[in-house]
Amino acid sequence: MGHHCCSKQKVKRGLWSPDEDEKLIKHITTNGHGSWSSVPKLAGLQRCGKSCRLRWINYLRPDLKRGSFSEQEERTIIDVHRILGNRWAQIAKHLPGRTDNEVKNFWNSFIKKKLIAQGIDPSTHNHILSTTTNNNNNDFNIIHACNKSLPQAQQQQQTTFSLMNIFSSSSSSSSSSAFPSSLPYNYNHIPLREILFSSTSDQYQNPNMFWSSTTDTTTTPEQNNYNIPHAPSMESLVSQASTVTTTKPIIISSSSSPIILNPSTCGLLDEDFIMWNSGSYELNIEADQLIGKEEIQTQVLDPVVVVEMNNKTNHIHEMMNSTTGASFERSNNFDFDFVESTTSTVLPCGMYCNNNYHSPIDQFAWDC
DNA sequence: AACTCTTTCAACCGCTCCGGG
DNA sequence: GCCCGGAGCGGTTGAAAGAGT
Numbered sequence: 525m526g527h528h529c530c531s532k533q534k535v536k537r538g539l540w541s542p543d544e545d546e547k548l549i550k551h552i553t554t555n556g557h558g559s560w561s562s563v564p565k566l567a568g569l570q571r572c573g574k575s576c577r578l579r580w581i582n583y584l585r586p587d588l589k590r591g592s593f594s595e596q597e598e599r600t601i602i603d604v605h606r607i608l609g610n611r612w613a614q615i616a617k618h619l620p621g622r623t624d625n626e627v628k629n630f631w632n633s634f635i636k637k638k639l640i641a642q643g644i645d646p647s648t649h650n651h652i653l654s655t656t657t658n659n660n661n662n663d664f665n666i667i668h669a670c671n672k673s674l675p676q677a678q679q680q681q682q683t684t685f686s687l688m689n690i691f692s693s694s695s696s697s698s699s700s701s702a703f704p705s706s707l708p709y710n711y712n713h714i715p716l717r718e719i720l721f722s723s724t725s726d727q728y729q730n731p732n733m734f735w736s737s738t739t740d741t742t743t744t745p746e747q748n749n750y751n752i753p754h755a756p757s758m759e760s761l762v763s764q765a766s767t768v769t770t771t772k773p774i775i776i777s778s779s780s781s782p783i784i785l786n787p788s789t790c791g792l793l794d795e796d797f798i799m800w801n802s803g804s805y806e807l808n809i810e811a812d813q814l815i816g817k818e819e820i821q822t823q824v825l826d827p828v829v830v831v832e833m834n835n836k837t838n839h840i841h842e843m844m845n846s847t848t849g850a851s852f853e854r855s856n857n858f859d860f861d862f863v864e865s866t867t868s869t870v871l872p873c874g875m876y877c878n879n880n881y882h883s884p885i886d887q888f889a890w891d892c
Numbered sequence: 893a894a895c896t897c898t899t900t901c902a903a904c905c906g907c908t909c910c911g912g913g
Numbered sequence: 914g915c916c917c918g919g920a921g922c923g924g925t926t927g928a929a930a931g932a933g934t
Binding site for chain 1: 899900901902903904905
Binding site: 538541560561573574577610611612613625626628660826 | 921922928
């Protein structure tokens with residue numbers, strides 16, 4: 525049985541012969557494809573139009589890039605897939621010369637397996653949930669927090685409290701660290717979709733970075749919608765850590781509200797919505813320096829403030845490099861071509877919001 | 893060399909979307 | 914608003930190639 529589009533025709537199926545390829549190439553290069561349904565007849569092929577179209581698009585088109593995927597292309601696929609999911613045609617648009625079919629095959633035969641081997645769920649880009657169910661285990665709580673699927677208010681609330689428990693446990697138990705020795709994912713594994721979700725609603729909070737306005741007197745009532753009940757204050761959090769390192773959360777504050785984040789996940793979206801990140805981002809600031817010493821706080825705060833006030837990419841990087849010692853690199857050509865406005869506030873870790881708390885990029889994430 | 897198992901990827905299938913009548 | 918046909922998309926299949934025994 526042929527395709528429904530050409531069921532009346534006697535069509536050949538299966539692999540294309542060089543002779544058929546030649547006929548199709550000759551026809552399209554001289555006449556264009558026009559209506560695909562008419563191509564087989566005009567080209568003298570016993571194929572259906574659909575098959576001709578597929579053969580041309582996936583194999584015969586002159587602008588196709590052949591050969592194996594580069595690391596850069598692989599990174600792009602992973603990054604875009606993190607946001608778009610299995611929308612292969614959209615992903616392929618970010619890879620000149622590659623087809624949706626090619627990207628899909630590469631994903632299924634290589635990237636998918638690679639991510640699984642790394643303990644990452646390829647469909648969610650989250651770490652695969654540990655089977656351990658010991659709720660007293662801080663590592664588990666964080667892993668659990670990172671592995672929820674699409675946000676649900678109740679689930680998020682539980683996540684929040686899991687983190688709260690971790691924070692509070694460190695003050696009651698001096699023998700255990702507030703955070704595990706290594707956080708369960710690095711920047712490259714953060715589900716960006718989830719982060720985008722987290723900034724749009726009071727119900728949805730990124731588990732690794734959330735708003736706390738308990739000590740922030742500048743927050744508006746609207747912003748207070750972001751309050752987490754019993755969220756730890758900036759000071760109390762910092763006081764629990766003797767040193768702020770890559771393995772512990774640090775606090776970076778926007779002009780309106782402090783953000784708690786894991787340094788190893790720090791990244792920026794610049795004004796062109798290009799994702800920048802640091803591969804080996806290290807902060808080693810004594811906690812007591814963060815408390816009550818404005819100049820040190822400023823060092824931490826500056827990158828965000830600069831982003832908000834100036835939106836100058838170079839300035840951002842200069843500030844980041846000079847104040848934190850971090851070496852930021854443009855991670856890839858992450859082309860957020862769906863973002864129409866650049867007027868919104870850019871925050872670390874790919875977290876993004878604007879003054880209305882409902883940005884185009886947030887809208888995109890919701891629309892996906 | 894022969895066989896089996898696994899992987900790759902071109903091609904197919906069925907579905908949705910969209911525009912025209 | 915409905916129907917129809919074409920285009921496009923994502924999931925799946927299966928032949929061919931490669932790897933292992």
